[in-house]
Amino acid sequence: MTALRGFEACARYLNFSQAALELHITQSAISHQIKQLEEIMGAQFFDRSSGAMTLTKAGAELLPTVRTFLKDINALAGRFERDAQGQSMVELFVHDSFANTWLIPRLPRFYAAHPNIRIQLNTDEFSRFDNPSAQAAIRLGEESAAWPGLFSEFILPERIFPVCSPALIARLGLPGSVAEVLKYPIILRWRSLQNGEMVSTPSWDYWLQKNDLSSLPFECVLTVPHSNMAVSAAIRGLGVAMARTSHLSDELDTGSLQKLVTEEMNCGTGYHFLCSPGKESTPEIRRILEWFRSESLQLTGR
Template sequence: MALKKLPSVASLKGFEACARLLNFSQAAAELHVTQSAISHQIRQLEESLGVTLFDRSAGAMTLSENGAALLPVVRSFFQGMSTIVEKFENNDRQKTVLEVFVHDSFATTWLLPRLAGFYARWPHIDIKISTVEFSRFDNPATQVAIRIAPKGSAWPGLHSVFVMAEQIFPVCSPSLVETYGLPTCAADIMRYPLIFRVRNRLNGEVVDTPSWDNWLKRTNVPLTPLNRTLSVPYTAMAVLAAMRGLGVAMARTSHIADEFETGKLQKLWNEEVDTNSGYYFLCTPGKEKTPEIEAFFDWLQEQIALQRVER
């Protein structure tokens, strides 16, 4: 059905205010326009509808019969418009929650220190970190996983990308270097107090831990008795102990955020040893191009690239 030309929204707002206040001056003040403008709007509305909306006789302004019939229609229009606009605004502001399944140590030492940069770029995406049930993807459009595994691992039923190789290297606090001096060769590190990670199983799975034995073999240092000063169950705990000056920790790529830049830690020897493992980015096949997952994946790759430059 073709619609006749409808009155302007401004004239309807003017009419509603005048009908409610029954005073042109007060209506003009409420709408922040002049009384002349209100009078003009009402006159145009009456001419457009072909009826009189107000009775100005007897020295007081009242609604005419036609004005009384129009008022509830106008109010219903503005109420409906306000409701739908608010709904649109809420939808526009609604955030998406992206659930990231990740190892707790990786979340604590690598992911969390960098998340502020992600939120600054994508404030409409909230991150929910889950450290259990890596294989659960019950909401595939908004779930991803980051999991460590040997290079070349297969992930049946999942889209997978190898994103970060894992290297190990010895780190310590600057205060420890002041006490013991810098090593002139890899073998010199044997005179430092060493921090060991002793746990090698996690949830029933064998864990490829940062191993002093592996590093010494790769750097051709004899496996002489080591100066073990502290043993801890987690690599992140070993790194924290190293920052406190308790000894030298064998750190891994994923457990270093900005400690080198801030001066909390320094490498005791520059040679890094490949562990033949690394981190995979996982999601449900076909969902890697959804806006939230693609944004997180792109940011993840950027952060990994920046870490390579910083090291």
């Protein structure tokens, strides 16, 4: 184990001194670990002939296996420790923006109600349900979306509405009609596809289309890649952002943001709770799902 940790650190830094510093051992000790590992495995993992240390082909093949092994060992040790303390851990896959702007601000209420359950957030793009530990995911999709082979429940409908800072309203006044929203400076969000093409997200487009305003001009003062950036810019008075109920925590309650129009528009999309079939009945997953239902009811009932 010690030699494998030393190998992983050396492969990450490609420098024995930096790896030794991270592991709080001497450079001589980590050099001995690597030599011992190479003798046991019968292969050379680092090439030092050119002056700069590089991974050999064998080292590059070994590295992902070692990293997976160390990650799994750490996770298993953590579970053993939590079991001894009477705690349960649930790995929850979420979009990073949803986690930052909706879930994390509300987690203190969950922990207050369930002190023996801990959540490990994972923002990997795809959920994995192939290990024995309790896992679940929150995924965005149309309300009628199907998730074959998984238990799914639609837990949080999304609605959109334009918001801005009270200071901007104090300066420009409230709009007299929905169309007058476009007289304010607008903050747009875009996302980048894997091929590098930038595509406007549908929130403003959808809102304009549903209000028959698509043909009217407006002033775009800022474009951002993430919804939480748009909300942050709106709080600071830069302009009007198209808010989504899933990307606000308490900004409306505290007054840092204010709706420009009172109506919230239903998008027909929202968040689904997913897990392997049958796991929705396990105590930890059931309590998390019930908590999401409760939070959703509070939000939709506001």
